Amino acid sequence: xxxxxxxxxxxxxxxxxxxxxxxxxxxxxxxxxxxxxxxxxxxxxxxxxxxxxxxxxxxxxxxxxxxxxxxxxxxxxxxxxxxxxxxxxxxxxxxxxxxxxxxxxxxxxxxxxxxxxxxxxxxxxxxxxxxxxxxxxxxxxxxxxxxxxxxxxxxxxxxxxxxxxxxxxxxxxxxxxxxxxxxxxxxxxxxxxxxxxxxxxxxxxxxxxxxxxxxxxxxxxxxxxxxxxxxxxxxxxxxxxxxxxxxxxxxxxxxxxx
Numbered sequence: 001x002x003x004x005x006x007x008x009x010x011x012x013x014x015x016x017x018x019x020x021x022x023x024x025x026x027x028x029x030x031x032x033x034x035x036x037x038x039x040x041x042x043x044x045x046x047x048x049x050x051x052x053x054x055x056x057x058x059x060x061x062x063x064x065x066x067x068x069x070x071x072x073x074x075x076x077x078x079x080x081x082x083x084x085x086x087x088x089x090x091x092x093x094x095x096x097x098x099x100x101x102x103x104x105x106x107x108x109x110x111x112x113x114x115x116x117x118x119x120x121x122x123x124x125x126x127x128x129x130x131x132x133x134x135x136x137x138x139x140x141x142x143x144x145x146x147x148x149x150x151x152x153x154x155x156x157x158x159x160x161x162x163x164x165x166x167x168x169x170x171x172x173x174x175x176x177x178x179x180x181x182x183x184x185x186x187x188x189x190x191x192x193x194x195x196x197x198x199x200x201x202x203x204x205x206x207x208x209x210x211x212x213x214x215x216x217x218x219x220x221x222x223x224x225x226x227x228x229x230x231x232x233x234x235x236x237x238x239x240x241x242x243x244x245x246x247x248x249x250x251x252x253x254x255x256x257x258x
Contacts, residue, residue: 007046010112017116027062034120036068037130042123044116057106059115065123066100074129079150080158081143082129089125093118102126141189141222141245142173148248149176154255160184164209172206175215178258184215186240189222196225200232207239216258218243220251 007028011017018041019031027045034042042065047058069076076082090097095104095118102122106115142158149156160175162184174185186203190196207217219236221228223244236242243251 006109007112010109011116012113014113014116016113016120030116032116032120034124036065036124036127040068042120044119044123057109057112057115058103059106059112059119060098060101060103061119061123063100065102065126068127069129072130075150076126076129078153079146081146082150085129086126089122093122093125095119095122142187144245145174145185145187145220148251149174149255152252162210162213162215164206165212168209170206170209172210176255176258178216178255181258182215183218183255183258184210184213185218185220187220187222188228188236189225190227191225193227193229196227197229197232200228200236204232204235204239207236211239216254217241218251218254220245 007020007030011020016033017030018033020028022028023045027047030044030046032042032044036042043061045060045062047060066076074082076086086097089095090102093104095102097103102119104115104119104122106112146156146158155177157175158173159171161169161171162175164170172184173187176183176185186206188196188199188203190199203219207219210217217240219240220243221233223246233242241254243254
């Protein structure tokens, strides 16, 4: 098993590792210069391993990055958007997810510094999921709605195709599973008056084509914009429940009641 002195030799004089110490379980902690969004240090660990004729090092964050997110009530696997961001970070830096830990195999051990850089960057990239909650204005409206669904553990599908009148296929933004029946959701958001009108017409057409189906129909619209014509919203309301984004609790209540 590699010891502290060997690690220091492998890392040389790199300033990316500030401190090295051994934990009671045998793991060696590397305090790195990488930082989480709150300014705390990213710690990486050389996991204790049995002696082997095939020398390699397993470098891990021991689950600290995902724990950091969970402490902030951010669950990386709760939305497809977050899942994709997590997968992108892992693939980009050649890191794997083992249980809740981010890990990298360093082989040969002489590549330890490269592994510290890759895994440290991956931890920072994953921790940046912290900003997905705060970046709603930069995200698409559909992503914001998906965050609402994910936060309260609704089971849903995105871009689901349903069979409408005369066999026509209609794609809805979300299909949410309910205890008694499913709920189909369409989203409406535009800062441009003419585009809002065109989008509202398309939503009305879709609901008309789906009006013979059993699913609960819900339209959630972005009421941060005052670009919607009253008659457009009234027509949509004839075919679906109309919910403004600012009334997220109303959306959740409708979905729970289905």
